[in-house]
Amino acid sequence: MAEFLSLKDAVTKYLKSGDTAAFEGFTHLIPHAAAHEVIRQGIDELTVIRMTPDLIYDQLIGMGLVRKLIFSYAGNPGVGLLRRVRDSIENGWPRSIEIEEHSHAALANAYEAGAAGLPCAVFRGYMGTELQRVNPNIKKINCPFTGEELAAVPSIRPDVAFIHALKADRKGNVLIEGIVGVQKEAVLAATHSIVTVEEVVDELDTHINACILPHWTVSAICEVRGGAHPSYAQGYYGRDNKTYIDWDPIAADRERFQAWMEEHVLKQGPEVFADRIKGLEVTP
Amino acid sequence: MTAQDFTPDEMMAIAASRALSNTDVCFVGIGPPSAACNIARLTHAPDITLIYESGTIGTAPDVLPLSIGDGELCDTALTTVSVTEMFRYWLQGGKITVGFLGAAQIDRFANINTTVVGDYDNPKVRLPGGGGAPEISSSSQETYITMKQSKRGFVEKLDFYTSFGHGEGGDHRTRMGITTKGPTLLITDLAIWKPDPVTKELTVVSLHPGTTKERVQQTVSWAVRFSDDLQETPAPTEEELSVLRALKARTAAAHAGNRVETA
Numbered sequence: 001m002a003e004f005l006s007l008k009d010a011v012t013k014y015l016k017s018g019d020t021a022a023f024e025g026f027t028h029l030i031p032h033a034a035a036h037e038v039i040r041q042g043i044d045e046l047t048v049i050r051m052t053p054d055l056i057y058d059q060l061i062g063m064g065l066v067r068k069l070i071f072s073y074a075g076n077p078g079v080g081l082l083r084r085v086r087d088s089i090e091n092g093w094p095r096s097i098e099i100e101e102h103s104h105a106a107l108a109n110a111y112e113a114g115a116a117g118l119p120c121a122v123f124r125g126y127m128g129t130e131l132q133r134v135n136p137n138i139k140k141i142n143c144p145f146t147g148e149e150l151a152a153v154p155s156i157r158p159d160v161a162f163i164h165a166l167k168a169d170r171k172g173n174v175l176i177e178g179i180v181g182v183q184k185e186a187v188l189a190a191t192h193s194i195v196t197v198e199e200v201v202d203e204l205d206t207h208i209n210a211c212i213l214p215h216w217t218v219s220a221i222c223e224v225r226g227g228a229h230p231s232y233a234q235g236y237y238g239r240d241n242k243t244y245i246d247w248d249p250i251a252a253d254r255e256r257f258q259a260w261m262e263e264h265v266l267k268q269g270p271e272v273f274a275d276r277i278k279g280l281e282v283t284p
Numbered sequence: 285m286t287a288q289d290f291t292p293d294e295m296m297a298i299a300a301s302r303a304l305s306n307t308d309v310c311f312v313g314i315g316p317p318s319a320a321c322n323i324a325r326l327t328h329a330p331d332i333t334l335i336y337e338s339g340t341i342g343t344a345p346d347v348l349p350l351s352i353g354d355g356e357l358c359d360t361a362l363t364t365v366s367v368t369e370m371f372r373y374w375l376q377g378g379k380i381t382v383g384f385l386g387a388a389q390i391d392r393f394a395n396i397n398t399t400v401v402g403d404y405d406n407p408k409v410r411l412p413g414g415g416g417a418p419e420i421s422s423s424s425q426e427t428y429i430t431m432k433q434s435k436r437g438f439v440e441k442l443d444f445y446t447s448f449g450h451g452e453g454g455d456h457r458t459r460m461g462i463t464t465k466g467p468t469l470l471i472t473d474l475a476i477w478k479p480d481p482v483t484k485e486l487t488v489v490s491l492h493p494g495t496t497k498e499r500v501q502q503t504v505s506w507a508v509r510f511s512d513d514l515q516e517t518p519a520p521t522e523e524e525l526s527v528l529r530a531l532k533a534r535t536a537a538a539h540a541g542n543r544v545e546t547a
Contacts, residue, residue, distance in 0.1 A: 026338050026367050027353025051367065052415075075412030077314055078350035078539075082412075089410045101399075104337060105371040105419040112368045124376055127422040128395075128448025128460050131414065134404050149461060179338045179353045182367050211366075232355050241350045241539045279543040 002172025002215040007196060007227075007270045010220035011037045014192040018067075019159040020047040022190065023056055024111075025231060026181030027077065027239070031164040032056055033227035033273050034196050036265045039063050049156055051107045051182060052077075055230070055247055058084040059265070061097060062257055068098040070156075072107045079244055083251035093254065101135055106153045111182045113155035114189025126151040161190035164228045165213075166236065167204065168197045172215030175204045178234030180211050192219040196227040196270075198236050226273035229280075237280040286519045292473035293432070295492045297323060297528055298520045300384075300430045300471040309333040310382045311375060311420050314352045316430045317384035319531070320471070322348060326527045335374065337416040339365045348535040371416070375423045383424030385417055385447070387431050389439050392485050392506050393456075394429060394449030394467035396421070397442040404444060414446045421447040426465040433472045433503035440505045450484035474500050476517060480509070490515040 005013065015021060015038060023031050035056035038046075047068040050057060054076055060066050062084030074085050087093045102110070109121035122141060132138040141152040163183040165174045174195050176183055187193040195213070200223050204212070230243035250260050290298075300320030304310060306329040312321045325332050325344060333342050338353035342362030349357050358364050365374070374380065388411050389397035398417060402408030421427055427449075431437060449467045450456055457466050470477035476490040488500060489511045501508050520528075
């Protein structure tokens with residue numbers, strides 16, 4: 001049952017050291033504010049899952065909070081590589097992390113299997129790739145009817161899923177529109193879910209097949225205007241591409257990264273995100 | 285009319301765009317493939333269906349997306365589905381005629397590495413990883429690849445096999461149980477390559493204007509095979525070049541910053 005909480009209280013209540021957490025968002029609606037709250041609270045030894053780890057995973061890993069990363073594409077799309085993720089994998093700074101690497105198809109299927117309450121996902125994939133040599137969680141299975149060899153991976157069942165959505169009504173029903181990614185699957189697969197939203201409204205005012213998470217599927221709702229920045233929220237504000245481009249030199253240098261995190265994350269609160277989207281708003 | 289002055293990168297994007305047809309349903313990789321696909325849409329293939337893995341089907345962006353899931357793709361799409369549905373129904377379901385990929389490393393049988401340079405457990409460079417490519421390579425009816433030539437990129441042996449092309453050549457794909465054609469075309473900044481019908485080794489079939497066999501060989505780590513019927517790629521037309529340059533200019537302006545400064 002959705003409970004309206006401050007982001008700080010929601011993170012404190014649901015995420016524990018050592019948990020498995022998914023912060024999902026496929027370019028769109030990436031839960032930046034939630035990840036920054038986790039960083040401020042210093043919740044560590046996390047196993048983090050994401051199809052497309054980008055800046056927030058660079059930040060969580062660079063701050064030493066991650067024990068294991070499960071992923072399928074770790075990059076700053078259109079810009080380059082993730083410098084903090086690389087430094088951890090290549091040099092063990094600030095600590096070494098374990099990685100479990102998949103393809104997008106595998107993780108998309110694994111989220112769906114998690115939402116469907118299945119122990120594993122079965123799909124046609126990983127044919128001829130070397131990923132199964134380095135990832136013991138990629139197995140082969142034969143179709144019991146045709147004998148076709150298929151791939152199998154464990155389903156994803158996070159302790160906590162974090163997503164950012166457009167709006168919630170006062171009961172806590174949540175609307176996601178635009179590029180919806182795997183957020184619905186991530187929430188339904190997780191034990192607990194924390195959803196930040198742009199705004200809380202009286203009526204969702206949407207169409208009948210809209211992507212809605214009913215209030216009883218969500219643990220906590222936190223109103224954080226701009227909470228996806230520098231990612232975007234369809235109909236609210238555009239993607240701040242410049243910030244993604246500017247991240248690269250910041251993340252490339254350990255001291256510059258730490259100073260940036262101190263100034264822009266550790267000393268701030270979720271309320272700063274509303275300022276960060278000024279000038280990026282979409283005019284209806 | 286043929287343009288006189290163009291760069292190798294422009295020739296690459298335009299040659300790649302020509303490979304696509306109006307009836308293609310194309311799964312678009314970010315970067316050079318995205319440029320090529322949108323030039324095709326803006327020139328000879330206005331009805332091409334472009335699909336990005338973020339779930340956008342039939343998209344027609346005015347500027348090239350920086351990321352695979354920019355809002356521009358969703359705003360201009362016929363419909364947007366979940367990423368789960370995209371990979372299950374549309375890609376795995378066999379609806380994609382062409383998967384268009386880029387790569388960090390490629391070998392002579394068009395296998396691709398986008399995972400690591402060096403050893404997997406102790407990498408020299410940790411690259412982003414496969415993303416959608418492993419299954420785009422096996423589930424699309426065929427794949428095209430576009431990338432710039434360099435000795436670092438065109439290697440004798442891949443450091444990691446992220447996406448299967450023609451394996452060790454010949455009928456290796458079929459022996460792996462893969463029923464799709466795999467890589468049928470490679471477009472670079474210097475040439476157009478196709479796999480040999482029998483051995484599946486990539487063979488240069490066309491040199492871009494001003495390029496020599498020697499120049500191609502200098503940027504490839506294996507001994508390059510050239511077709512007996514080697515062609516010259518037609519130079520970009522004025523229209524192709526002006527469409528490409530306008531697209532790049534709009535894209536650069538959009539990515540420099542979309543923030544409106546308020547007092």
